Amino acid sequence: MKIILKNNDYLTQNPESIFRKEEDGAFLFDPKSGNLKYINCMGVNIYQLCIDSRSVIDITSLVAENYRDIPEKQIEEDIKNFLQDLIEMKFLKKERNIDD
Amino acid sequence: MTEKNQEYLLNTIYLYLTDSCNLRCSHCWITPAYNRAAKNINKKIDINYLKKTIIDAKSIGLNCVKLTGGEPFLRKDILDLIDFLSLNDIIVDIETNGTLLNEEIVKKLNDSSVNQVSVSLDGASEKLHESIRKVAGCYQKTLNGLSLLTETSIKTQIIMSLYSGNISDIERLADIAARMEVGSLKINPIMPAGRGKDLFTNEKNLSIEELINIDRWIEEELSLKYDEIDIYFDIPIGLKSLKSITSSQLYECNILNIIGILANGNISLCGIGQTETDLVMGNIISDDICNVWSNHHILKRLRKELPKKLIGICGQCIFKFRCLGACRASAYSLTGNLNSSFFLCDEAHKSGIFPESRMIN
Numbered sequence: 001m002k003i004i005l006k007n008n009d010y011l012t013q014n015p016e017s018i019f020r021k022e023e024d025g026a027f028l029f030d031p032k033s034g035n036l037k038y039i040n041c042m043g044v045n046i047y048q049l050c051i052d053s054r055s056v057i058d059i060t061s062l063v064a065e066n067y068r069d070i071p072e073k074q075i076e077e078d079i080k081n082f083l084q085d086l087i088e089m090k091f092l093k094k095e096r097n098i099d100d
Numbered sequence: 101m102t103e104k105n106q107e108y109l110l111n112t113i114y115l116y117l118t119d120s121c122n123l124r125c126s127h128c129w130i131t132p133a134y135n136r137a138a139k140n141i142n143k144k145i146d147i148n149y150l151k152k153t154i155i156d157a158k159s160i161g162l163n164c165v166k167l168t169g170g171e172p173f174l175r176k177d178i179l180d181l182i183d184f185l186s187l188n189d190i191i192v193d194i195e196t197n198g199t200l201l202n203e204e205i206v207k208k209l210n211d212s213s214v215n216q217v218s219v220s221l222d223g224a225s226e227k228l229h230e231s232i233r234k235v236a237g238c239y240q241k242t243l244n245g246l247s248l249l250t251e252t253s254i255k256t257q258i259i260m261s262l263y264s265g266n267i268s269d270i271e272r273l274a275d276i277a278a279r280m281e282v283g284s285l286k287i288n289p290i291m292p293a294g295r296g297k298d299l300f301t302n303e304k305n306l307s308i309e310e311l312i313n314i315d316r317w318i319e320e321e322l323s324l325k326y327d328e329i330d331i332y333f334d335i336p337i338g339l340k341s342l343k344s345i346t347s348s349q350l351y352e353c354n355i356l357n358i359i360g361i362l363a364n365g366n367i368s369l370c371g372i373g374q375t376e377t378d379l380v381m382g383n384i385i386s387d388d389i390c391n392v393w394s395n396h397h398i399l400k401r402l403r404k405e406l407p408k409k410l411i412g413i414c415g416q417c418i419f420k421f422r423c424l425g426a427c428r429a430s431a432y433s434l435t436g437n438l439n440s441s442f443f444l445c446d447e448a449h450k451s452g453i454f455p456e457s458r459m460i461n
Contacts (some may be wrong), residue, residue: 018460025346026342027418031460034407034417034421037423038345044347
């Protein structure tokens with residue numbers, strides 16, 4: 001089932017994931033499942049913003065600051081899709097919504 | 101079939117239609133007998149056994165058959181078999197040296213479900229190609245066959261077997277592919293199996309460092325220069341650049357979803373059973389393909405152990421979950437162990453050039 005992310009969901013890295021940076025990008029790997037995902041430089045920035053628990057709206061705002069020429073709605077949608085993928089592949093963990 | 105085995109569909113059969121060939125290639129890992137007359141032969145397994153096996157295998161997932169050999173067009177009933185495969189909605193890929201193709205055959209291929217024909221061409225000149233293929237006159241015949249194919253809607257590919265003697269012809273072959281409007285060029289470093297072992301003994305193989313340099317040159321220069329063709333260079337993904345892993349289609353062996361049927365009907369992991377008879381799992385005359393697929397201990401072991409039980413550098417590699425240890429046939433051929441490291445990754449690790457970022461620990 002597709003995970004629906006809300007702006008006030010908090011995300012953090014799964015400590016069991018392996019993150020490896022190389023010259024032309026990086027990849028994430030889960031030794032339990034064998035899941036492997038390649039990420040570009042923007043993806044690396046987003047993933048690293050989740051070192052400490054951070055809300056989706058915080059992540060979106062921080063990334064959008066560097067891409068002012070892209071419509072905010074577009075950025076938000078792209079980032080949410082990326083974060084959803086990382087959650088589904090268990091590279092990120094969704095913490096409890098602060099309103100729950 | 102057990103519930104667990106249903107996870108493993110038999111998607112593709114590699115059908116080694118003959119164990120003869122009209123060429124005598126110095127690197128061939130299948131080692132077919134030389135058929136000097138290049139006359140049609142029909143003394144191998146009866147086509148009706150093949151047809152029955154195809155029908156049976158459809159129930160366990162079969163949707164593609166690769167026809168290879170030896171030289172598959174030495175069998176005079178190959179077109180009958182292709183018609184049968186087309187009628188049964190099976191995608192057909194063919195590997196051939198191209199020398200026996202003519203207008204009539206190519207027209208029939210074009211009217212069938214043939215998806216791609218890959219033609220072996222190891223050098224851009226008659227002298228070099230024939231010094232590898234060991235039969236005079238084969239170069240022009242191969243080009244003629246390839247030319248006929250490019251006039252059809254069938255996808256075409258040149259396959260080059262790479263060793264130290266033809267390294268300078270990579271770009272020339274890309275140029276031929278582009279000029280003839282061939283769809284792709286696939287470059288396979290030679291393997292230390294079959295006759296290829298002799299080339300390794302005589303140190304005519306390329307080192308892993310050379311292969312990685314060629315890979316990056318193809319990625320960064322050659323592919324851009326010849327962007328009208330796809331160029332594939334077959335080294336394990338653990339040694340590829342991250343950019344190429346993410347942005348290009350890579351050739352990978354789906355060993356858990358294929359099986360080989362040899363010219364005598366033996367069922368094997370790909371064609372390796374031709375030289376490694378321990379890996380023969382039955383024969384389609386006497387054994388049910390579905391039963392072999394579900395219950396043979398070699399396949400069960402592979403499913404259980406790949407990639408978890410890979411040893412050496414392959415066991416430590418993060419990419420093992422995707423790559424499954426590259427070519428298990430060559431691993432077995434070299435060590436007698438289906439779980440041993442792939443020789444190129446092993447060489448990279450021992451040379452200190454295997455990327456540390458790709459090791460689990």
